Amino acid sequence: MGNPLKVGVLASGNGSNLQAIIDGRERGELDAEVVCVITNRADAYALVRARNHGIPAIYLNHREFSGREAYDAATVEVLKTHGVELVVLAGFMRIITRVLLDAFPQAVMNIHPALLPAFPGLDAQKQALEHGTKLTGCTVHFVDEGTDTGPIIIQAAVPILADDTVETLSRRIHLQEHRIYPQAIQLFAEGRLTVVGRRVLVTGPHAPEESSLVNPAA
Ligand code: GAR
Numbered sequence: 001m002g003n004p005l006k007v008g009v010l011a012s013g014n015g016s017n018l019q020a021i022i023d024g025r026e027r028g029e030l031d032a033e034v035v036c037v038i039t040n041r042a043d044a045y046a047l048v049r050a051r052n053h054g055i056p057a058i059y060l061n062h063r064e065f066s067g068r069e070a071y072d073a074a075t076v077e078v079l080k081t082h083g084v085e086l087v088v089l090a091g092f093m094r095i096i097t098r099v100l101l102d103a104f105p106q107a108v109m110n111i112h113p114a115l116l117p118a119f120p121g122l123d124a125q126k127q128a129l130e131h132g133t134k135l136t137g138c139t140v141h142f143v144d145e146g147t148d149t150g151p152i153i154i155q156a157a158v159p160i161l162a163d164d165t166v167e168t169l170s171r172r173i174h175l176q177e178h179r180i181y182p183q184a185i186q187l188f189a190e191g192r193l194t195v196v197g198r199r200v201l202v203t204g205p206h207a208p209e210e211s212s213l214v215n216p217a218a
Pocket residue numbers: 011012013014015016017018090091092111112113121122123124174177
């Protein structure tokens with residue numbers, strides 16, 4: 001096996017997806033390692049998680065920059081300093097600019113708690129509940145200039161149950177996020193993702209042709 005893919009994680013909050021990636025690496029399941037974590041919030045628990053595992057953790061305060069481009073330029077500088085090859089947004093609640101995208105072409109991923117293109121933007125779980133869909137889930141996608149619009153890499157479907165609240169639904173979506181984000185990173189590390197227009201071609205096994213998730217149960 002060659003050198004592990006160098007991943008830089010951008011997070012704003014709890015960082016449970018960051019933890020799932022770190023744990024996947026520590027279990028030997030990922031040909032990728034987190035080499036730095038950047039947050040835009042001083043109190044992001046993601047900083048603590050990173051430091052607990054000896055990973056450089058950097059807080060970049062957006063108030064110290066003149067605008068989004070300047071903030072992203074500083075972010076790129078930190079990422080490049082650490083030799084990052086793939087940028088992973090894990091609950092990073094800032095709009096990113098061309099400055100970051102141009103520095104890492106086809107190499108910025110995001111996770112969103114809905115089956116895109118349904119329910120982009122904020123409060124995706126609440127949007128799905130209020131709309132009354134029977135299935136929602138999570139999506140890992142490459143980032144483009146839009147909000148949650150980039151080419152889709154992998155999705156997991158989660159049923160919405162009769163007594164679900166935003167909290168119970170979010171908890172079950174999170175469990176699936178923790179499965180598919182490491183999986184997407186591993187696919188990238190193995191060179192198995194090719195972006196063709198809006199589609200991401202993935203080499204290797206897919207879900208069985210006849211498989212489906214029906215809710216309420218068939
Ligand atoms: C995750 O549910 C992720 O899908 C969501 O933020 C949460 C972060 O959780 N991201 C977005 O809503 C982006 N639009 P975490 O900090 O525990 O990884």
